[in-house]
Amino acid sequence: MQLWRLTRAPFLALDGSGPEKHGARWVSPGLPVVNFASEPGLAVLVVLRYLPRDLAGIDTDYLLGWTEIDAEPERLPFVDDPDAKRRRGDDWRKSGRSLLAAVRSAVLPEADVIMMNPQHPDAARVPPLECRPFDFRQTLSLPPTPQPAGTTSSS
DSSP states (O other): OEEEEEEEGGGOOSSOHHHHHHOOSSSOTTOOOEEEESSHHHHHHHHHTTSOTTOTTOOSOEEEEEEEOSOOOEEOOOOSOHHHHHHHHHHHHHHTOOSEEEEEOSSOTTSEEEEEOTTSGGGGGSOOOEEEEOOHHHHHOOOOOOOOTTOOOOO
16 A cells, blocks of 8 residues: 655654644544555645645645555544544554554545554554655646737736
């Protein structure tokens, strides 16, 4: 299974320290978890929804990373209620019964968020991310519109 992650360079480690400190949509603070996407586009959309719309002043050290693992995620049922989400995620995470859990994405329902338990015994065999730079400004900038022959653009 290929897993995707868009993150800033300082947060490449697959240790779950961010959610452990602050919590996440599907887990409470105190529980390390690494969030992946089943598709690269979902990884981008999840980050994009939290950025300012004009992209002014955003960080420029984003990396799109992927890893490959021979494991199937446990399926968690999607729920809208934030407290129910965290209860389900917390129950999965505390049980230690699987390395991965998948849940339908609220951002792109055709794709999944894949959570990894970095404290599961199989986490040690998850390869580090292979990465490439990702630039939101370059990705989201519109190309110039071609002008019909014989016209000039006015300012």
